[in-house]
Amino acid sequence: MDLPYLRQYPETIQQQVRALVQAGTLGNTLKKRYPDAVHDIQSDARLYEFTMALKQQFMRSSAPISKICFDPKIHIVNNALGLHSQVSRVQGKALKSKNEIRVASLLKTLPMPLLRMIVVHELAHLREKDHNKAFYQLCQHMEPQYHQLELDLRLYLTWQDLAGGAPDATN
Template sequence: MDYPYLAGYPAQLVDQVGALLDSGELGLKLERKYPQRNPVQTDRALYDYVSERKQRYLKNAPPLAKIQYDNALGLLAGTLGTNTFASRVQGGRLKRKNEIRIATLFRDAPGEFLSMIVAHELAHLKEKDHNKAFYQLCCHMEPDYHQLEFDLRVWLTWREAC
């Protein structure tokens, strides 16, 4: 079977996920590993959460104009979060506006997954490309970044199959 969220991972790992999914055990394993639901449920709480993380790890990064959950992002679009940079001329100055939007499905996800996606989007304030420096910054903000990214992909695979 094809699992689009697991593309690029070793076949043996994908087969293990597929076997757990087929046996009905994948959801239980994920619930045992991540029992806590995300406590950040409102746009205001998300703004405070992201702002606190930005202040802790990226004090000199450009300010964020907007941080919110977005219903338009999700599985169908293939985008779980976006980081928008818009520049416009205002008077004689060039103004830059940064926004972070997180897919609303993260309200139902474990809090660890929100932490991972926030680290990812904040890293884009410093590094635009997914390069070595970008992933180093992600791991600085979220030490288990790579494991959480994989587990998020497994969770999305399970969620889509249900």
Template structure:
């Protein structure tokens, strides 16, 4: 994986700017200055409460979440930072449906803005399954700075890959 693969779909001028910061050894300092602290949501119980707090504020009518956990198997290199799974099981002739959200354990020690961005993304999948215009509008409704946090999180991931953070 190239060190700038996390931002490969952004405009070339932006990629060049990030690359120059990285080459000058200043990218990590920029990210740390903007996001100096991490959150305190470190276990699955706290994550469950955190996610449900956001869900209850913006998506009250959506079905309850059965499971919300940190998952060590999710890998940002493979493009998976979080998952939203809808599971249907047959129990005694009745169909039971459950929604589960898993967040990469990488975000246990991340700035709160990045955790929130991933949570908002996964919650938006409760209403919109595809990454379409309505999906991103819902993300921005729940977190107005969604796109900025997503970009900054990608810079943070680059710094982590390079061993700078």
């Protein structure tokens, strides 16, 4: 069984996930961990408010963000879970740049801790462009459970794929 969201994880973890899938317990495991999957961040405006509150709390001095939105064009496996881009334009003699954060629209249904992890990840890119040690330290500063949440997100997406869509209470 191919596990596209878990390819970078050790084979031992992939084997554990395969065992959960074969036993039919991956969904129940995630439901126990995240019983409240519903949240109110369903619009670009709410995502903007949520992201800016985190930015204000942890990254006040970082570059401003000009756009934060859910993007229906992001394909989760090919283009990651969200995108941070710096758009540069020439205006007269000056080079102007704008930071944008886009989160895949399919992720609106995630439990709140997993959506927060994605926003934290994209905010960290304001300071650290690469996925290096400093980047992950910043992620953990903003979200101490960052690494566990990232794994859980990948498990959740695996579960969604196997269930054929958004998980519900019957899976």
